[in-house]
Amino acid sequence: MPEIVNADSDRFIDLPKELEGDLIEIGSTLPAWTVEGAYLADSTIERYRTKLDSAPLFNEIRGPLLAALNGAAGGYAVVRLGNIAQALGVGEQFLRLATAILAEVAIPFQPFQRWPLWKEIGTNLNANPGLSTGTGYNAFHMDLVNATQPPDYTTLLCVRPDPLGAGASILSNAREAVSRLTPSSHALLSDVAYSYGGFFDLSDVGEEYTPFPVLDDEPEDHGFVRFTAKMLAESGLGERHAHAAKELADQMVAGQISYTLQRGDFLIVNQHRWVHGREPLGDGQHDVAPENRRLLLQLFLRSAGATGPAAS
Ligand SMILES: O=C(O)CCC(=O)C(=O)O
Ligand SMILES: [Fe+2]
Numbered sequence: 578m579p580e581i582v583n584a585d586s587d588r589f590i591d592l593p594k595e596l597e598g599d600l601i602e603i604g605s606t607l608p609a610w611t612v613e614g615a616y617l618a619d620s621t622i623e624r625y626r627t628k629l630d631s632a633p634l635f636n637e638i639r640g641p642l643l644a645a646l647n648g649a650a651g652g653y654a655v656v657r658l659g660n661i662a663q664a665l666g667v668g669e670q671f672l673r674l675a676t677a678i679l680a681e682v683a684i685p686f687q688p689f690q691r692w693p694l695w696k697e698i699g700t701n702l703n704a705n706p707g708l709s710t711g712t713g714y715n716a717f718h719m720d721l722v723n724a725t726q727p728p729d730y731t732t733l734l735c736v737r738p739d740p741l742g743a744g745a746s747i748l749s750n751a752r753e754a755v756s757r758l759t760p761s762s763h764a765l766l767s768d769v770a771y772s773y774g775g776f777f778d779l780s781d782v783g784e785e786y787t788p789f790p791v792l793d794d795e796p797e798d799h800g801f802v803r804f805t806a807k808m809l810a811e812s813g814l815g816e817r818h819a820h821a822a823k824e825l826a827d828q829m830v831a832g833q834i835s836y837t838l839q840r841g842d843f844l845i846v847n848q849h850r851w852v853h854g855r856e857p858l859g860d861g862q863h864d865v866a867p868e869n870r871r872l873l874l875q876l877f878l879r880s881a882g883a884t885g886p887a888a889s
Pocket of ligand 1 (some may be wrong): 654697708710715720733745746789854855873
């Protein structure tokens with residue numbers, strides 16, 4: 578079993594054999610999905626739900642999954658579908674099944690107009706190492722940090738782990754990291770003084786938010802710890818604000834857990850509570866054929882409610 582450092586085992590969801598068998602069967606019969614606007618269509622959600630309901634054991638997974646994401650100490654979960662990936666492959670059938678399971682958590686949607694519902698995160702040796710498809714350390718962040726309505730959840734599905742055995746996912750409880758800040762840093766992080774990244778070709782994530790405060794006064798499941806450690810490298814941040822952001826980044830690292838996703842695993846992160854990132858990939862990527870390099874697929878989820886499709 579892959580090494581899990583400091584992680585809480587309730588968040589790692591293995592399926593009973595019988596359910597795996599049922600889901601393999603269901604996966605091979607799910608129809609293609611339809612997207613309406615930026616959201617998975619209601620008709621697809623209903624059809625997928627009816628299919629999942631035909632596997633009564635799925636009910637035993639739904640509760641623990643929702644508790645791991647949204648319960649009192651919740652914030653992320655890893656669903657391990659390796660055996661199902663082995664049976665179905667990691668193609669369309671598998672993606673339909675993963676989409677059906679995720680639609681039980683919240684509504685899958687497509688904030689980037691230029692990418693499909695499942696957005697590829699491959700390995701690009703020429704990309705900035707610290708960014709999405711790069712090979713370096715991807716520091717703690719939330720996705721779409723500079724949108725007024727970032728996705729409520731981000732999901733990473735592992736098609737191929739790094740064959741060199743590295744590239745673990747890192748996770749940290751942002752709310753706990755904030756609770757360990759000094760009062761002066763807390764106050765500085767509440768200032769509307771931070772900014773990061775571009776904003777174009779996006780749907781259903783509100784407006785561009787720049788500058789933004791890292792901390793807001795919203796209830797935990799509404800607001801965000803609007804943070805990316807990548808903004809520390811950006812110019813334009815005053816010394817005191819940069820220092821406070823560095824303190825928060827250090828607290829996130831102090832509380833981090835790491836886990837190397839295996840083929841067929843998917844990680845779901847509740848962006849209102851936890852931040853994520855990635856350890857560097859293994860040295861020697863030039864010696865790995867491009868088609869064998871690490872490949873993840875990313876999907877975003879929107880909670881039904883004020884910012885859901887009905888409100889848009
Ligand atoms: O490569 C990874 O594991 C994480 C990538 C990521 O967080 C992102 O692209 O937003
Ligand atoms: Fe990310």
